[in-house]
Amino acid sequence: KQEVTQIPAALSVPEGENLVLNCSFTDSAIYNLQWFRQDPGKGLTSLLLIQSSQREQTSGRLNASLDKSSGRSTLYIAASQPGDSATYLCAGGNTGTASKLTFGTGTRLQVTL
Amino acid sequence: EPEVTQTPSHQVTQMGQEVILRCVPISNHLYFYWYRQILGQKVEFLVSFYNNEISEKSEIFDDQFSVERPDGSNFTLKIRSTKLEDSAMYFCASSERSSGNHEQFFGPGTRLTVL
Numbered sequence: 001k002q003e004v005t006q007i008p009a010a011l012s013v014p015e016g017e018n019l020v021l022n023c024s025f026t027d028s029a030i031y032n033l034q035w036f037r038q039d040p041g042k043g044l045t046s047l048l049l050i051q052s053s054q055r056e057q058t059s060g061r062l063n064a065s066l067d068k069s070s071g072r073s074t075l076y077i078a079a080s081q082p083g084d085s086a087t088y089l090c091a092g093g094n095t096g097t098a099s100k101l102t103f104g105t106g107t108r109l110q111v112t113l
Numbered sequence: 114e115p116e117v118t119q120t121p122s123h124q125v126t127q128m129g130q131e132v133i134l135r136c137v138p139i140s141n142h143l144y145f146y147w148y149r150q151i152l153g154q155k156v157e158f159l160v161s162f163y164n165n166e167i168s169e170k171s172e173i174f175d176d177q178f179s180v181e182r183p184d185g186s187n188f189t190l191k192i193r194s195t196k197l198e199d200s201a202m203y204f205c206a207s208s209e210r211s212s213g214n215h216e217q218f219f220g221p222g223t224r225l226t227v228l
Contacts, residue, residue, distance in 0.1 A: 043204060043222045046219070089156065099208070099215045100169055101158060
């Protein structure tokens, strides 16, 4: 059974700082890993998807990496802005026919002025 | 840009009542999902649906729950007899899954409050 953990649970950084969010998973047979952003009381916005055959994906100021052998993924946010403040969730997809996602508890990010 | 939509945004019901939560997935997507998030907890998988049948379901998805794709656009989650512990945010998601694209896109959610 896949278990996903995210550290830290909360993070506060000043604007402009680069930061890394961590995600760990227990089952290395993971098929893909998806990073989401969730604003308070809102839905989940997909940020990046990394397939198991890939090592990283980039979108704008975001870069996500995947290391199956160590059971880890990281989300790197460059030049953080106050608008980046949100909860960031990682979720692992299994190899089942419909690839259900197993979510971590999230990292709550606050970017201060 | 295409998006998943859900109605209603907020549903309040009495314990023991039936509720139907509605979703319109992205039009060319073939795989559909329901997840829920109890306040302060993780997002949890409930069920996946493909080709008009359930592909996988979690332990949470017991006989009180059912899903249906009644027409070419809607995807519904029915809870037959709601319990207090069913209070949560329910998210619908869909994915295309062609050419190995498994990215799931989520709707804004329906907040279900059971009194």
